[in-house]
Amino acid sequence: MTKPGSSAGKRKALRYGAGFAVLLAASILVGASLGAERLSIFSLSETESAILFDIRLPRVLLGACVGASLAVAGAGLQALLRNPLAEPYLLGVSNGAALGTMVAIILFGSFEFARPALAFGGAALATFAVYQIARSKAGMNAERLILSGVIITTLLSSVIILLTSLLDATRLRSFTFWLLGDLSQATMTGFWICFAAAIAGTLILSTQSRALNLMMVGERDALDFGVEVGRTRLAVFAASAGLVGVAVSASGSVGFVGLIVPHLIRLFAGSDNRFVIPFSALFGASFVVLADTFARTLIAPRELPVGAITALIGCPLFIWLLRKN
Amino acid sequence: MLEVRGIKAGYGGRMVLDGISFEVADGSITAVLGANGAGKTTLVRLLNRSLDPFAGSVVIDGRQLADLSRRQIARSVAVVAQENETSFPVSVLEFVLAGRFAHGSAFGWESERDIAAAETAMNLCELEGMGHRLMNELSGGERQRVLLARALATEAGTLLLDEPTANLDLSHQAMMFRLVRERTKGCGGSAVVITHDLNLASEFADQILLLKKGKIAACGPPEEVLTEDLIADLFEVDVLLDRNPRTGNVRITTLF
Numbered sequence: 001m002t003k004p005g006s007s008a009g010k011r012k013a014l015r016y017g018a019g020f021a022v023l024l025a026a027s028i029l030v031g032a033s034l035g036a037e038r039l040s041i042f043s044l045s046e047t048e049s050a051i052l053f054d055i056r057l058p059r060v061l062l063g064a065c066v067g068a069s070l071a072v073a074g075a076g077l078q079a080l081l082r083n084p085l086a087e088p089y090l091l092g093v094s095n096g097a098a099l100g101t102m103v104a105i106i107l108f109g110s111f112e113f114a115r116p117a118l119a120f121g122g123a124a125l126a127t128f129a130v131y132q133i134a135r136s137k138a139g140m141n142a143e144r145l146i147l148s149g150v151i152i153t154t155l156l157s158s159v160i161i162l163l164t165s166l167l168d169a170t171r172l173r174s175f176t177f178w179l180l181g182d183l184s185q186a187t188m189t190g191f192w193i194c195f196a197a198a199i200a201g202t203l204i205l206s207t208q209s210r211a212l213n214l215m216m217v218g219e220r221d222a223l224d225f226g227v228e229v230g231r232t233r234l235a236v237f238a239a240s241a242g243l244v245g246v247a248v249s250a251s252g253s254v255g256f257v258g259l260i261v262p263h264l265i266r267l268f269a270g271s272d273n274r275f276v277i278p279f280s281a282l283f284g285a286s287f288v289v290l291a292d293t294f295a296r297t298l299i300a301p302r303e304l305p306v307g308a309i310t311a312l313i314g315c316p317l318f319i320w321l322l323r324k325n
Numbered sequence: 326m327l328e329v330r331g332i333k334a335g336y337g338g339r340m341v342l343d344g345i346s347f348e349v350a351d352g353s354i355t356a357v358l359g360a361n362g363a364g365k366t367t368l369v370r371l372l373n374r375s376l377d378p379f380a381g382s383v384v385i386d387g388r389q390l391a392d393l394s395r396r397q398i399a400r401s402v403a404v405v406a407q408e409n410e411t412s413f414p415v416s417v418l419e420f421v422l423a424g425r426f427a428h429g430s431a432f433g434w435e436s437e438r439d440i441a442a443a444e445t446a447m448n449l450c451e452l453e454g455m456g457h458r459l460m461n462e463l464s465g466g467e468r469q470r471v472l473l474a475r476a477l478a479t480e481a482g483t484l485l486l487d488e489p490t491a492n493l494d495l496s497h498q499a500m501m502f503r504l505v506r507e508r509t510k511g512c513g514g515s516a517v518v519i520t521h522d523l524n525l526a527s528e529f530a531d532q533i534l535l536l537k538k539g540k541i542a543a544c545g546p547p548e549e550v551l552t553e554d555l556i557a558d559l560f561e562v563d564v565l566l567d568r569n570p571r572t573g574n575v576r577i578t579t580l581f
Binding site for chain 1: 394400406412414426433460479
């Protein structure tokens with residue numbers, strides 16, 4: 001573990017940051033080349049060029065933003081709630097966002113900005129509900145938090161299923177696919193919205209990362225040593241809800257990214273959130289791009305929802321973490 | 326100088342402390358004694374405003390605690406309290422550096438000055454070379470020393486210690502109190518210590534505050550406050566008092 005001193009810290013940030021940036025660039029290149037149609041990026045025919053720029057690149061780039069958003073939100077929530085199992089999907093935050101998206105689709109049709117806005121609202125409400133249910137006079141333990149997440153997830157799922165009965169059959173199928181986490185509907189507008197949210201959310205959480213280092217140890221401790229606990233909590237909840245809301249409105253509930261990515265980062269780079277948050281953004285982006293590439297190519301020309309791939313990796317990790325604690 | 330004026334405090338509607346006033350002079354140690362539930366921990370929480378009082382005020386060096394920001398408070402008051410367990414792999418050095426949060430920028434990196442303060446504190450607490458160990462791999466006594474190191478790293482003038490010797494063996498108990506005394510006498514700081522060890526209080530404290538059901542039962546120098554009647558009243562045990570032959574301080578023996 002590197003000494004978190006000023007110069008040593010910056011060197012470490014640069015070294016790892018450069019590594020993760022190279023990995024992300026490579027993932028995007030791989031994601032753009034592979035698929036139902038294999039493209040050689042450097043000599044494209046006209047149709048291939050259309051496939052690349054109109055279909056595949058928006059999808060790969062959106063996947064990167066979704067991955068970064070979910071991973072950063074997971075890292076932030078875990079530190080804030082002192083629980084390595086906290087994850088947007090497991091806490092019901094993703095389902096809150098999904099419900100918000102659905103309401104937006106029903107009320108505002110295809111108006112592209114309504115979906116992220118209402119998804120943010122849904123995510124924020126779900127976060128607040130889970131937090132209120134999980135906390136008690138005796139504080140908040142890991143089990144209580146996860147159980148609250150399960151309850152809120154179940155509740156929101158039922159409401160979503162009730163609402164899907166309002167959709168017609170063709171929309172229903174694409175919607176079900178989307179619920180499981182699906183990047184196939186990617187557009188460049190969707191990408192830019194998600195990109196802006198990912199950058200803003202990561203920056204906000206980065207300003208809280210030193211405070212989160214203290215919160216991670218204990219809320220009382222953090223207060224004792226000078227953290228404005230209420231302000232940090234509000235900033236982290238709002239930023240995570242924003243990140244998850246926008247990501248889910250674009251791609252559905254891709255689960256477990258927020259669990260897997262920060263955990264792997266902590267294994268390699270330690271628990272200091274000044275590293276965990278930015279590295280999670282870069283690595284989360286690579287992770288979802290690669291998982292989606294896998295989902296597109298495994299049974300090509302048919303596709304799997306990317307959420308199924310991330311859940312296949314995430315569930316065993318969750319069980320392992322649960323056993324370890 | 327730490328002044329507590331007419332504090333009433335509690336949780337929700339429940340009154341835990343009712344009308345507490347006392348002063349802690351610079352360079353002195355005050356021990357807070359009392360039975361379980363007497364309000365000792367609540368009192369310490371008020372002294373760094375991690376709890377707001379219903380009424381009354383706490384003044385540090387002429388400044389109302391209520392007027393200070395959390396960071397300002399953390400720079401002048403440091404706490405050693407029962408710690409929460411963390412499930413994250415946090416290293417000892419990272420943990421001690423949390424004591425430097427209120428210095429410099431709230432984000433960004435610690436300065437060389439911060440690192441130096443943390444390392445000095447770790448050396449004082451006999452933790453040299455342990456900076457890279459993980460908190461959840463330490464023994465109870467080691468963790469307790471890390472908590473003290475984090476408090477010393479703040480370089481705050483006032484130390485609040487909530488049962489700091491729990492988990493410590495005899496030699497480290499002595500070390501803990503020696504460090505607290507050096508910090509208070511040497512640097513003109515002050516300390517408020519909650520303890521159940523009457524003899525440690527008698528040896529190390531300049532002033533003893535006896536709390537009973539949220540009110541002050543007695544407050545003064547150890548030899549005035551540590552009387553058989555007061556102790557019997559407070560803890561409902563019979564004790565034998567004599568003098569420590571070496572230091573001349575009051576020595577308490579519980580009679581069973």
